[in-house]
Amino acid sequence: PMENIPTYCEVKNGVKERESVHPLIDHILEETQGIIVYQEQVMQIAQVMAGYSLGGADLLRRAMGKKIAEEMAKERPKFEKGAMANGVDKKKASEVFDLLEKFANYGFNKSHAAAYAVVSYQTAWLKANHPVEFMAGVMNCDIHLTDKLAIYFEEVRKRLELPWVPPCVNRSDATFKVVDGALVYALGALKNVGLEAMRLITDGRKVNGADRPFATLFDLARRVDLKRVGKRPLEMLTRAGGFDALDLNRRRVFEALDGLVAYSAAVHEQKASNQVSLFGEAGDDLPEPRMPPCDDWLPAERLTEEFKAVGFYLSGHPLDDYMGPLRRKGVLTLDEVTEKATAGPLVAKLAGVVAGRQERKSARGNRFAFAQMSDTTGGYEVTLFSDTLEAAREHLEAGSKVVVTVEATMESDQLKLLGRSVAPIDGVVADAGGAGLRIFVNAPGAIAAVADVLAGARKAARNAGRGPIQFCLMDPALPGEVEVDLGAEFPVTPQIRGAIRSLGGVLEVEEI
Template sequence: MIYTSLVNVKSCYNFLNSTIKPQDYIDFLKLNNLKVGFYSDKNTMYGAAEFEKLANLNNIKPVIGVSLDFQFGSIIFYAKNNEGYKMVSYVSSFVSNKDSFNEEEVKSEIFRQNLENVIVIYVPNLIAEETIFNQIANLTKNNFYIGITKQNFDKYNKLDNAIFADSIHYLLEEEYLEYKVLISIKDARLINEIDDLEKAFYLNVEQIKMYIDIDKHIKNMEMLVSQVEDEVINNNQIHFLKYPNSKEVPSDNYIESVCYEKLEFEKLNNEEYKTRLNYELEVIKKMGFSDYFLIVGDMVQFAKSKGILVGPGRGSAAGSLVSYLLGITALDPIQWGLLFERFLNIDRVTLPDIDIDFQDNRRDEILEYLFDKYGKNHFATITTFQTIGIKNALRDCGRVFDIAIEEVNQMTKFVSDKNVLDLDKAIKDSKTLQKYKEKYPQIFEVASKIIGLPRQTGTHAAGVVFCDVDLWDVVPTKIGISGILQTQYSMNYLENIGLIKTDILGLRNLSIIDEVIKYIKISRKSSISLDDISLKDPKTFELLRSGETSGIFQLESTGMTDVLIKMNTNSVEDIAVTSSLFRPGPQENIPEYIKRKNSKAKKYAIDENLKDILDSTYGIIVYQEQVMEVLKKIANFSLGKADIVRRAMGKKDAKLMDQFKIEFIENAQKNNYTQSKAEELWHYIERFAEYGFNKSHAIAYSLISYWMAYLKTHYMPEFYCSLLNGVLRNEARTSKYLSELKKYGFKINGPSIKNPNSIYYFSNNMVNIPLNVVKGIGPEFLKTIKQIYKEDKQAFESILGTISKLMGKSLSESRYTALVSVGAFDCFGYSRKVLLEYKEEVLNLANIYDKVHYDKIELDLPTEKDKPEDLARYEKEYLGFYVSAHPLSILRQKIVGNENLYHISNLTQPDQVVDIFVSIENITTKTDKNGGKMCFLTVGDETGEIDVTIFSSVYEKLKIDLSIAQNIIIKIKTQLFNNKLNALLVEFKKVIS
């Protein structure tokens, strides 16, 4: 076996300092018939688990370690076994959990470790001291090697334990430019400024021979590798954290007692529930899952005790009675017909995780609780890696090659959203990019090579792990947000080493629900509980059937709304079916489902024995649980086995499916089915199983949708206030929600100096717009206004008194203009136009207001009424949306026959042919495949906006030039495209000015 210089390879997880991806490294080793691969990045081990897994899959022996740089040189530690891996992982964690690298502290920590299970390669530099050399040698005994480099070879290459150890950052000589570009990006320099970057070593045996006796190098490499086990990271243990229960009894006993107490409390202590509970507990105990359930249950109970809203369930865990009894989920699985085996069963190879939704504005409190309860070393968030995308690659390469920013912007502009993952396709689809590639071939060549390289770490949006031992015994860690540790490995490699991920998700819709309930308590002096809301409220379903689904979780899209209407929705189950079918694939079943649901005919059962399973969904398999039940009914498969079959069908695992098909048909025949009928049923199941949805998840999430629909129905202004507070900087969404409120008959009160709030709120039968939406006001000035209002409300009794107070607190002319324009001073009875025209006089009088007697100061301004079009113009400029009146509303009144013009909000279904009065907001044109020019408009009115396509045949006949902000009447035909309602231009009617 021949070994070349693989001992100090740096992977691409040394961000912007290596071109070597783990898979590329493995491919290189295989190509060169090398049976061993070394992995030792600087300080971190981000890619170690990935590399070990790839190496084992490709019959290559991985040698896993970490390297550290000191003033006296580098030290590389390689794990001989799992104990050695723990030490290596600890060293990496010790360094990565600090804000900075303190050389003396790190050296002291290393020298007190037991190095018996690691191999140490010391790579001295030219200023290395003999004492350091001896210290390391004495600690490591027979596991010690000297690393030879092109700098130190004269001094050390004669030593018996010498190994070539120059660091390698790219595999092939031709990748030098790519590496140089990465260094330029990292250092923020131009490539022609990188003249101090020596051509580093790449993998080449001939080079090694120049610096070390190759036979000695190979001999020592063989000796080193012989001490290393094939797999060091995984010790094949599950690292469930133990739950510290108050009774100090085994967790299996504790979970059982808690569940039975709750069963008694809920008065569900009948045979059906007891049988289900005993079965679930038996499986949970056998799989060692008791502690996991208890930890998650405790976390949820903490949240509820602090008034943090928790979702009713997420994923398949909602099918567990134990989850329900522990308060983890809010769905009784027996009542809703949910299956435990969809979540957990003995036949399942991988362990599932329990995902929990919390209101997003309080998720951090959950993390802090877990951090405090289980300790810094037993709880961690999960690392993600942000990679270089196509646009960033082009920007970075353009910058380091000193290309004009305008040209770089043009390049990235023509990478469409559908091509952000494929540079070749982006170039193929854009003539502009093709021209730039011809002009700058080197940029595109290098960019194509660096796309996909990791650039920096991030934090998984939801995932956390618990561990029964110190985390670094299992996974190297780094410091994360708020001092919480973070796994260095991404989520894909955690389960294999015994760590179960739990998703702690922040859901904005739960925050909205929580806010609405709080607003109701303030505005109506009444309290409501989600537990007390009837799930059969007629008015709520009436709202859903009317298509008024704006702001409602899952149900906002035009396509979903259309299905809700056509389905004649009248239950939470109908909502669940809608969300389950409205996905690519199962969508093809929607027309037939609606037809069957709204028909009195019941001739849809494929088999009478399946009626109890499929009647509720009219003979159409909608849910994965139905697939499992059908397999059990026809072929006597256990539900656990049925779940395995379902998975095989969903993943199109042909080998497994063929195996199960034979067994299914044989068992079906034993149950008195003919072979042809059995095969028909198999294909029927197979067709639906690929797209079947998780019923546990569908019902749980539909409950959130229903809650929101109920709140919108019965507490509409509070509901909209919460929506508006969630889109404070989104002018389009704000305009949409305000328009809907007006349509429902609610009065909107514009920003007022006497309402120095930062949120929308409902009082006195009006929705009040806060001051912080005014452009140019800023949070500090708003804080000042609040403080003045709190200390002296009398200061806001007159306009001069108000302005006088504010002038000493950063009221500039521009802020005065903004406040006047949005109507913040309307409460004093002056028109906005007059206050703007007499701005100088007003400010001068206010400036002397507190220096003379108040009664000697009079503000004598003309009496004038603002024109609606002026108010609209002011508000659009300083708010970004209209409060008093939309310009089109003003013009609409002047149009003869305006009652025949549809509002955009009334366009809810495809194939509506109507006239609309709109303003053009955006125009784009393109050449179609026949060489004709097409046009795409975005148009809007007081109630919303819609995209309108003008085909070339129509566009070429138009006798008018279209322009942005033009007000037009057009006839359109609505259509659904990509689940979004848009329109085709049928006829251009006229321009309104």
């Protein structure tokens, strides 16, 4: 069992003395610091202490490992009787049987354990000394398993703090790779794309064996048969930001896909018929489709679309613009709750975006649920019993933003969260009151664009908390930073903050 690992380490390193289980069997446990580790030790103890034959000891090991209650009920008196015949009192014999029973479900045979140990040392060394390459390999092993990729990527981003590159048609391959010490996200890891379709794109990037990035979306359409790639994979690439290097307006690209696919098909049909343009390569004389004029998705919309393609939030989190007011209401992050729970149980408030929930029925017929959520520091699961579930069900739809009050405890180094109540996040934010914004811009025109957003907010968000607005103009043409205060208070909500952040010329938005 896992709880024996600290004892094993402490005994091996001389921190504590090895405890005797019984003089008859201590020699069997000598190489494993007095702790049962191998299945062979179970069999040896049964043979030496209780007089089992090796065949009988193997049957005992099997019954313990499979938790066969009837067999175990027969074996206990047999073990105790055999041990007593060897001078062991019944109480001690029962204690040893309990020890064997507790171990058996966790143990490996020695040869199996040795192989696992070698692999563990190898992978631990690789992760410690070549973490980017190691994580790329691990993620390629599970490239089609989104749930596992989410865990691995959290390890990359949070725990290991490794450099990474988002999915990009000009930099990514179909699989994960390492370039200049950074993990490059795989195009083939996106949902509903397929490795072969992504290889059509990465192969099209190569010219005479050398990597030649696409210059524009139309260049890509001429070099890659987008009809063969398929519209659905192209939509996923757009949602994930795979075309950002060619056009930062994801919504415009998304709405232009039909035209791009048709243009690409015409170019490749011309190539297939060996038609040569008077102007150069095939397709050069075909008119490029017009890109639809439209505003990009707002930051929250971009993240929602990104989630559809990646399976988790990659470039940011929907709660990024909520954290200021949530802090004022005493809401903690998952990382903070985890750290506090290691010191003891606590009741805390957590913000989260609901990813999903599974409802079950207890033996008494009461409904309970497991709800999966995430905040800006990671994903977590909350258990909700019947009363809490009934009161909160309408707030637990996928995509909902909530604040959940939880009882947090640590069990075997795992955070356990029991939900007490769930509230919509907008109500909590409204109760937090207003705070001002300090907006960093790199062009005077951005100030006018922000002013337009604020003017609209005054009409649309009359009941929102208000705060002062300050600008910091960071223009290289000026001798220093120029600060501008609008001299009035304006409605400030997470949605308004997100809208401001999405404007051209806005570098950063922070709360004051």
